[in-house]
Amino acid sequence: MSLYWRILLLNAAVLVVAVLLLLGPVTVSTPVLPGEALVLGAGLIAMLVANAVLLRIGLAPLQRLSRAMITADLLRPGSRLAVSGPGEMAELTKTFNKMLDRLEAERAASSARVLSAQEAERHRIAQELHDEIGQTLTAVLLQLKHSADQAPAALRDELGQVQEATRASLDEIRRIARRLRPGVLEELGLHSALRSLAAEFTTRGLSARAYISPGLPPQSEEAELVLYRVAQEGLTNVARHAGARAVEVHLSCGPAGGIGLLIRDNGQGIGQAPEGAGIRGMRERALLIGAELTIRPGPSGGTDVLLDVPEAKGAHS
Structure with missing residues (x-):
């Protein structure tokens, strides 16, 4: 029986009992007698308690499912909600678990494509840094050395500082290229x-x-x-x-x-x-x-x- 019909039938049963009590041995007088007020109050409390208990029991699987939806994290896969509750809730839980399976599979596949493209781009950039900028700076260093050897003594110190700055830039570019493309991983x-x-x-x-x-x-x-x-x-x-x-x-x-x-x-x-x-x-x-x-x-x-x-x-x- 669905959650809707269980709640509806219990509410109907409680209301029918209340009406029968009013039409049978219990009547409402004007003004209301203490005994009648007591019976009516007790009936109202009984209806509220019955509804609260049924709703808590019937909606507990839905609350668990809601918490699972809030806390679901595709970067921490494998967590699934236990299938429990009446038929509709069990089906909803199974559907949610299947949705997580599909989302995790799609997330893993898309991440693989993105990271593969990222590695390829890193490889390309590292290659360009090494082949283009690295070789250019190496040529600049050689030219600076040649110029320093032929320059007047007053300019040699300044050219030496330029050489050191260029050499430091070349080392930094090589370090960046190594981090972008771990050649030592491929080779050793x-x-x-x-x-x-x-x-x-x-x-x-x-x-x-x-x-x-x-x-x-x-x-x-x-x-x-x-x-x-x-x-x-x-x-x-x-x-x-x-x-x-x-x-x-x-x-x-x-x-x-x-x-x-x-x-x-x-x-x-x-x-x-x-x-x-x-x-x-x-x-x-x-x-x-x-x-x-x-x-x-x-x-x-x-x-x-x-x-x-x-x-x-x-x-x-």
């Missing part, structure tokens, strides 16, 4: 890429170290790229926002035959700050390979960023 693999990334983020105020466990299972190229990008974004967040003095990158075996990436810093922690675009980007990348991203307080302060990658299928060796 994930382990060397993570060590190189940690060394890149090591500065006078921040110590970054990478710890790679031996005997790790092989990963697909897509999984290695996701691991690298999550580590890169995590280290970037530490350098920009954490106020940390040290950060560690751990790559180790996961609990179910997969692989786990842990980025742990000793900074001020994430607190109650909302997740920004960087963390959302990490979650989207994790979805591409079915991984789970967890951000939690560290054991001794700071923040832990943990990426659990499931066991690889069809991974290259």
Whole structure:
């Protein structure tokens, strides 16, 4: 029986009983006698209580469904509402769960297309920086050196300063190109890429170290790229926002035959700050390979960023 008919029939039954009482042994006098007022008041209270109880019981599945709709997050997939309640509510819950399945699949597919296009664009920009601007600045450096060798002594110092500024610009462009396109990942693999990334983020105020466990299972190229990008974004967040003095990158075996990436810093922690675009980007990348991203307080302060990658299928060796 539908929710509508259950509420309607109970209300009708309560009203019929009230009318029968008024037409039978109980009558209303003018003025109203105390006994009649008591019976009528009791009947009114009984109707209100019965309606409140039925509505609470009947609408409880709808309230659970409403909370699930409000809290649903496509970046944290897998959460489904248990099917319960009468027929209509059960069907509505099943429809909602199917809608979440479809939305998560579509979100994962669209994110994969967007991130693939983003990687291709990064590759193109890095190539242009290296081939065009890098070669141009290299030629400028050679010309400056040639000019400095032939210039009067009074101009050599100024030309030397221009050389240093140009060389610093060239190094910065190369660094940007390496971050846009992790060539070391393609050439030497994930382990060397993570060590190189940690060394890149090591500065006078921040110590970054990478710890790679031996005997790790092989990963697909897509999984290695996701691991690298999550580590890169995590280290970037530490350098920009954490106020940390040290950060560690751990790559180790996961609990179910997969692989786990842990980025742990000793900074001020994430607190109650909302997740920004960087963390959302990490979650989207994790979805591409079915991984789970967890951000939690560290054991001794700071923040832990943990990426659990499931066991690889069809991974290259």
